[in-house]
Amino acid sequence: MTRGRPGLAGPGLPAWGQAFPARLAEDVRRAAAFVPESRPGPAEPFRVVVTGESVDIPSRVYEEEPGECPGPGLTGTQRLILHCLYSRHHDGHVRQRHLEALLPAAEPWVVPYVIQQAGEYVREIQEAIRRGLPGIAVPHSPQRRLYGAFIVRNAEFFARTERRAVSYWACYHRAEYPVFGASPGGVLMAEFRAAATECAGTAWPRHTPRPVAAALTPPCAAAARPPSPGSRP
Known part of the structure; x- marks a missing residue:
């Protein structure tokens, strides 16, 4: 169950202020003093849950x-x-520069900003995330626990992220990476899914193409395949 956001109701809070937990309201106000006003304002937000609280993160900002x-x-x-x-930010170079500064952070409220970009279309950003999250592939590491816990609490958000990553791969990267799982986005989705599996204690649902070997093997062919010598009774 999510709680309300009384800490974000005071004066001086920017339009993007609800992108952060209520306990950060004063920090948001201080940071906002350095942000020029923008027309248009932030684009339609997406909602996630961070430590039990809903936050609304803008899809794009133009400041x-x-x-x-x-x-x-x-x-x-x-x-x-x-x-x-x-x-x-609407400029991909700005997005990447600031994303790279986020990757070492261990704050739960930073995680959705990273995962959202992992499902977008800029391959260089996906590669930067892979370099900046070395612990995501290490079983039981703090980084893997951090990201796995977020995904478990935001299953629908992660499912949308996986589907979006597949769509962008099909549009922009399929010629270079014929198999989704071999693309930077595909590798990231698999690593995030493994983190969620470890956190949940059960296999996390997949919303991306199956590994190519499994996808190319019809179930009937697998059933008809003769057993290996070592598996005979």
Whole structure:
């Protein structure tokens, strides 16, 4: 069950303020002082749950980067907030630069900003995520637990992310990577799914193409295949 957001109701909160947990309201206000106003405002948000609280993250933002980003005099948390915001920027180069600053963070509220980009179309960003999350492939690592716990609590969001990753692969990357699972996005989806499986203690549902060997083997062919010598009774 998610809780309300009284901490984000006060004055001085930007339109994108509900992209962060309520306990960060004051940090959001301080970070917002460095963000130029934008027309148009943030694009339609997507909702996820972070530590039991719903947050609404903009699909895209159009605010220009401040002259000194992330602003001088900000705390580490406030800098992370700015990096999260600009990781949703409409310019892919800006998105990647700020995303790379997020990858070492172990804050649960940073995770959806990373996973969202893993399902988008920029291959260089997907490759940066793979480089920046070395622990995601390590069983029982803190990083794997962090991402697995988020996915388990946001199953629908992750399913949409997987489907979107497949769609973008089919449109933009299939010529280079004929098999989805071999593409940067495909590898990331598999690693995230393994993290969720470890956290949930059961196989996490797949919303991407099956591995090519399994996909190319008709069930009847597998059933008709003669047993190997070692498997005979």
